[in-house]
Amino acid sequence: MLPDCLSAEGERRCRQLLTRATARLRARPAAAAVLVPLCVVRGVPALLYTLRSSRLSGRHKGDVSFPGGKCDPTDQDVVDTALRETHEELGLAVPEDHVWGILRPLYDQTMSTIVPVLASVGPLDLQSLKPNPEEVEEVFALPLAHLLQEQNQGYTHFCRGGRFGYTMPVFLHGPHRVWGLTAIITEFTLQLLAPGAYQPRLDFPGFQPRD
Template sequence: MLPDCLSAEGERRCRRLLAGTTARLRSRPAAAAVLVPLCLVRGAPALLYTLRSSRLAGRHRGDVSFPGGKCDPADQDVIHTALRETREELGLEVPEEQVWGVLQPVYDREKATIVPVLASVGPLDLQSLRPNPKEVDEVFELPLAHLLQTQNQGYTHFCKHGHFRYTLPVFLHGPHRVWGITAVITEFTLKLLAPGVYQPFLAGPELPRG
């Protein structure tokens, strides 16, 4: 059964659970921040994703991601970074009061800290968004009902020189495969939103540390 995470009670529960992490991390220096947009699409709760432009430089071009980017010295904190980047990438204005809190940080291969920020953006018509074509090739949503189905969940085991190193979640059978750090953040989000429904294969994804 899909939890009513967008109810007032569900929002209060999530805000309460995130309060400690938010207070501890929102003003701490980080390399980047992303927004995890929880939305309603055709009446169903969903997460909003972007497909990064294939014309971008770097190894993340063409990857599925959440809207976000590098922290700017002018940003007040990581929440403002996530909201600013979402506005610049998608033309989507998210008021700060719709932010529920900060999820636990993740780390890329260079050990840079990336902070996910969860916000409820309400009913959303994807056609109303104005993605920046220099940064985003496509915007799509995945309903929570889809993400919570076990047949759409997988794991990838990574080895180096023949030795097991770490395992990351993968979400399958949507418009695009969700993997890497974006899948880890998705897993964190599902654990928060649907603790009685989401049953990951692992106790938690182990990220590379070096």
């Protein structure tokens, strides 16, 4: 059963759990930061995702992701990066006091550190967003209740040299499949918001998130 994670009590609990990590990681150098936008769409708690433009260069074009990008030398910290990139990509201005904290950082296959920043953006009309067509092809939301349903959860086994390497989560049956690092960040978020309601599907030794 989905708890009322958007209540004042739920927010206080999450902020408290993230306090130490946020203080430790906020100013630590990182390659990139993403915002994990917790929103309410038509009265339903959800997470907001983007579909990266197929016109972008690089291996992640056309992927589902959270808004975010590379840290700029002018950014004050990773929170500043996540908020700036979200505004640039979606035209969504998120006040800093809406940030709940920093989730567990990850590193990708190039060993670059990616920092997820959780924030509540409140009630949201997706039609009011103004995505940058150069970066974002589509914006969509997945209700937390959908993400927590077992039939919408899966996993992918990866092999290296013909042997089992690691397992990563995947979330199914939405407008687009959520996989890769975005699925891992989604998993971290569900574990925080709905403790006990989500069973982790993470098992990838050699590709571990950083503390």
